[in-house]
Amino acid sequence: METPKSNRVGFLLDMDGVIYKGKSAIEGSAAFLEKLRENDIPYLFLTNNSQRTRRDMAMKLQRMGIPAEREQIFTCAMATARFLSEKKPDGTAYVIGENGLAAALHQNDYTVVDDDPDFVVVGEGRTISFENIEKAVRLVSNGAALIATNLDTTCPTDAGIRPGCGAIVAMIESATGKKAFSLGKPSPIMMRMARKTLGLRTDETIMVGDTMYTDVLGAVQMGYRSVLVLSGHTTEEDIKSYAYTPDLVAPCLNAIPDEFFMPAALATV
Structure with a gap:
């Protein structure tokens, strides 16, 4: 028997390139979130940034004029x-990364150690040294399992891109011959955890992002509806390079039409 289609929806929202860019909110993002709140549509901020705790991420949004609570943030470190x-x-885990990753592990009763860990867990950050990489290689070679918070090869900054978690992990993989298991977008593990956090069904979930190979791919693999916004670094021309496509392409978050996600009764409000 076919499950009846639900009129309920909720949003998983990528952050950088969707809600803000650099240190500034993208025009219209606050207004879109206000519309969701007014219509009791749940949403969760979803990020492959493992550096900050969710409290820090919420504060960053608040300072940009975007209302946010720590419970509305879901990071790849948490996943x-x-x-x-x-x-x-x-x-136990040997950690390459920053406070957001270590804090998430501690909150889940994991101990961060320097020797004989169960896992080597790699995030991104500015304080990583070659000594960290060298030690990770030795630990993985000695039997620790290699875990990546995400496989993004670059991180955007105000000054341009810098190496991301995926680039760091690639060095360890190349040196050890062992592949990392990644938990960040587009991992179905993170995408499923986020959906369950909102209490949504698959057909009720909409993923909005600015990246094809993480946000849109993750949604396609999970059966969620997907929106690609062009307010980040992806262009319409870039979409042609992929075998999959988003359900909707919009200039920015606030350009998503009401009829795409609201029941007919609400779309006329």
Whole structure:
């Protein structure tokens, strides 16, 4: 028997390139979120940034004029820590990354160690040294499992791009011959955790992002509806390079038409 289609919807929202760019909110993003709140449409901010805690991320949004609570933030660090705690409770990890990743692991009863860890967990950050990479290579070679919070090869900054988690992980993979298991977008593990956080069904979930190979791919693989916004770094021309396509392409978050996500009764309000 076919499950009846639901009129309820909720949003998973990428952050950089969708809500803000650099240190400034993208025009119209606050207005779109206000519309969702007025119509009791749930949403969750979803990010592959493992550097900051969700409290820090919420504060960053608030300072841009975007209302946000820590409970509305879901990071790849959180997905990684929850996954590891389910697979090996009370485990240990050698961490390459910053406070957001270590905090997520601690909150899930993981101990950060320097020697003989169960896992080597790699995030991104500005404080990573070659000494960290060298030690990670030795630990993985000695049997620790290699985990990546995400496989993004670059991170956007105000000054341009810098190497991301994927680039750091690639060095360790190349040196050890072992592949990392990634928990960030487009991982179905993170995408499913985020959906369940909102209490949504698959057909009720809409993913909005500015990147084809993380946001849109993750949505396509999970059966969510997807929106690609052009307020980040992806252009309409770029879409032609992929075998999959988003359900909607919009200039920015606030350009998503009401009829795409609102029941007919609400779309006329």
